[in-house]
Amino acid sequence: MPLLEVRNLEVKFPLRQGELVALRDVSFSLDPGERLGIVGESGAGKSVAAFAILNLIGRPGYISGGEVLFEGQNLAKLSPAEMRRIRGNRISMIFQDPMMTLNPVLTIGTQMIECLQAHRRISPAAARKLAIEKLRSVSIPAPEARIDQYPHELSGGMRQRVVIAIALLTDPSVIIADEPTTALDVTIQAEIMELLLALCENNDVSLILITHDLGVVSQVTRRAIVMYAGRIVEEGPTREIIANARHPYTLGLINALPERTTPGQPLNQIPGVMPSLMDIPAGCAFHPRCSHSMEVCRCQVPTYTGGANFRVACHWAAGREQQ
Amino acid sequence: MSRYWTLFMGSAFLYRFLRDKVVIVSFSMLLLLVVISFSAPLIAPFDPYDPTQIDIMDSDVPPVWQADGDARFILGTDAQGRDMWSTMLYGTRISVTIGLFAVLLQSILGIALGLAAGYFGGRLDSFLMRLADIQLSFSTLMVAIVVLAIFQASFGTELYNDLAIFMLIMVIGIAEWPQYARTVRASVLAEKKKEYVDAVRVIGLSRRRIMFRHILPNTLSPILVISTVQVANAIMSEAALSFLGLGMPVNQPSLGSLINSGFEYILSGSWWITTFPALLLIMLVLVINLLGDWMRDVLNPKLYKD
Numbered sequence: 001m002p003l004l005e006v007r008n009l010e011v012k013f014p015l016r017q018g019e020l021v022a023l024r025d026v027s028f029s030l031d032p033g034e035r036l037g038i039v040g041e042s043g044a045g046k047s048v049a050a051f052a053i054l055n056l057i058g059r060p061g062y063i064s065g066g067e068v069l070f071e072g073q074n075l076a077k078l079s080p081a082e083m084r085r086i087r088g089n090r091i092s093m094i095f096q097d098p099m100m101t102l103n104p105v106l107t108i109g110t111q112m113i114e115c116l117q118a119h120r121r122i123s124p125a126a127a128r129k130l131a132i133e134k135l136r137s138v139s140i141p142a143p144e145a146r147i148d149q150y151p152h153e154l155s156g157g158m159r160q161r162v163v164i165a166i167a168l169l170t171d172p173s174v175i176i177a178d179e180p181t182t183a184l185d186v187t188i189q190a191e192i193m194e195l196l197l198a199l200c201e202n203n204d205v206s207l208i209l210i211t212h213d214l215g216v217v218s219q220v221t222r223r224a225i226v227m228y229a230g231r232i233v234e235e236g237p238t239r240e241i242i243a244n245a246r247h248p249y250t251l252g253l254i255n256a257l258p259e260r261t262t263p264g265q266p267l268n269q270i271p272g273v274m275p276s277l278m279d280i281p282a283g284c285a286f287h288p289r290c291s292h293s294m295e296v297c298r299c300q301v302p303t304y305t306g307g308a309n310f311r312v313a314c315h316w317a318a319g320r321e322q323q
Numbered sequence: 324m325s326r327y328w329t330l331f332m333g334s335a336f337l338y339r340f341l342r343d344k345v346v347i348v349s350f351s352m353l354l355l356l357v358v359i360s361f362s363a364p365l366i367a368p369f370d371p372y373d374p375t376q377i378d379i380m381d382s383d384v385p386p387v388w389q390a391d392g393d394a395r396f397i398l399g400t401d402a403q404g405r406d407m408w409s410t411m412l413y414g415t416r417i418s419v420t421i422g423l424f425a426v427l428l429q430s431i432l433g434i435a436l437g438l439a440a441g442y443f444g445g446r447l448d449s450f451l452m453r454l455a456d457i458q459l460s461f462s463t464l465m466v467a468i469v470v471l472a473i474f475q476a477s478f479g480t481e482l483y484n485d486l487a488i489f490m491l492i493m494v495i496g497i498a499e500w501p502q503y504a505r506t507v508r509a510s511v512l513a514e515k516k517k518e519y520v521d522a523v524r525v526i527g528l529s530r531r532r533i534m535f536r537h538i539l540p541n542t543l544s545p546i547l548v549i550s551t552v553q554v555a556n557a558i559m560s561e562a563a564l565s566f567l568g569l570g571m572p573v574n575q576p577s578l579g580s581l582i583n584s585g586f587e588y589i590l591s592g593s594w595w596i597t598t599f600p601a602l603l604l605i606m607l608v609l610v611i612n613l614l615g616d617w618m619r620d621v622l623n624p625k626l627y628k629d
Binding site: 056083085093095102114115118148 | 326517518519521522526527528540
């Protein structure tokens with residue numbers, strides 16, 4: 001049985017100009033210990049999906065359909081108090097910018113102890129001991145001294161380690177990492193990613209990695225989802241997606257990687273930009289930017305086709321499959 | 324403890340304090356005024372609240388350096404024969420007390436309402452802020468005059484004189500809460516959008532904890548700045564009300580009522596009764612305002628001047 005199962009999730013934002021659908025018909029599942037990547041450009045709905053899982057969509061947005069089943073419980077229907085027991089306890093989240101995610105006026109120890117005491121009956125001394133232990137587990141040198149420091153006294157990579165330590169404090173079964181390395185130096189990025197990978201493997205934690213970096217996804221995750229304009233366009237084993245992408249959008253993302261370009265040549269960008277969620281094109285949302293677009297793409301939303309462990313929503317890919 | 328001490332010793336706050344002569348002087352003056360006024364019973368030569376120590380025959384004695392001066396009364400006496408210096412010390416104590424407690428009340432009300440308005444937003448926000456707008460469209464003095472005059476008229480001067488200090492604290496405290504509420508709300512709106520708030524929501528903390536433990540400490544610097552200015556304002560409001568006869572009673576005078584009591588004699592030669600308390604009041608308000616200005620410069624990193 002999957003640990004986390006998202007079924008037909010739909011998120012809407014009622015705005016003055018009309019209702020904006022940020023997520024439509026998003027379904028996926030996550031097994032215990034599995035690592036899943038969610039890939040897409042900015043605005044594809046990756047972060048909205050993460051917040052929807054935690055039932056933390058900011059007003060005026062709301063979950064308008066579907067369910068998020070975590071260990072059989074529908075998180076979308078829980079009361080705020082019940083939800084708080086899951087958040088940060090069973091499901092943790094890591095944000096993009098470690099400069100911004102720690103409260104500047106509290107020491108990191110205070111913030112860690114607070115998190116523990118929100119979820120456990122634990123004495124301050126025991127909480128402190130556990131916090132130091134977790135700081136050590138994310139390879140922070142001299143955690144006994146670091147724990148009394150303020151966030152501004154730490155470097156960016158160090159802070160992201162602290163953020164990861166906070167996420168691990170309560171031994172969650174799922175960690176959602178929303179672009180965890182985007183704000184860091186390239187060298188630190190690799191370190192943090194390796195650390196995250198090792199921690200997930202050793203503690204048997206499932207990971208949902210949200211990123212626009214296909215390179216990172218291919219290193220860390222076993223399965224990947226590609227999102228476009230609030231919808232999943234392709235899902236499958238990461239290796240399969242990288243080596244043998246079916247959707248033209250995924251192909252475009254792979255070709256846009258700088259490694260795929262001969263030096264001196266311009267990057268192979270996907271022409272155009274992601275449509276505004278206010279007016280998503282009829283038919284396949286990607287058709288105005290797609291080099292394989294056909295007549296049917298303009299008027300008919302593609303349905304999912306594929307096999308047991310992968311699926312793709314594309315008329316062109318479905319046609320090739322049949323041949 | 325020693326850790327906080329070393330932190331304080333190494334702080335930019337202390338560094339900038341020690342480099343600014345105006346601030347050192349203002350701070351020392353304020354400290355001196357507060358210390359001597361609160362130790363008034365110990366250092367004042369007379370007790371102005373004790374009728375047995377007051378002799379009407381000593382009334383209107385000029386300061387000691389004038390021809391008719393009396394060595395016992397350094398700054399002279401008022402129309403009732405009270406020693407000016409002692410009365411001023413006691414009066415400053417009352418003025419400072421009213422200023423501090425009125426600001427405490429303002430800040431408790433204003434911070435709670437501003438925090439709620441900023442954090443919850445929506446209808447509560449609109450309601451509280453319109454309430455603040457309405458309240459700010461009446462001047463503090465006008466509200467205070469109306470309330471205090473009605474109280475005096477309905478419960479009699481006797482009871483009023485007993486409760487004057489509480490009434491002044493209440494009136495000045497309640498009339499000025501919108502200053503705090505607006506400032507706090509503005510900072511909360513800015514802080515609320517920051518990612519650390521999302522992060523603690525994801526950690527699963529309750530709303531009350533997020534509001535008071537995470538957002539409130541981040542709005543402290545504007546609160547500190549307006550607090551100093553508000554103390555000066557509250558002292559001035561109290562003085563103005565007392566001057567108008569609605570503040571502290573004559574037998575328990577604050578600086579404002581002292582200025583008022585001497586005002587009628589100022590043209591008949593007894594200039595000292597009004598002048599000395601007035602100078603003290605000006606000095607008190609001035610040093611607090613100078614400190615407030617300095618604090619605003621220091622706590623607002625966008626304003627680094629030197």
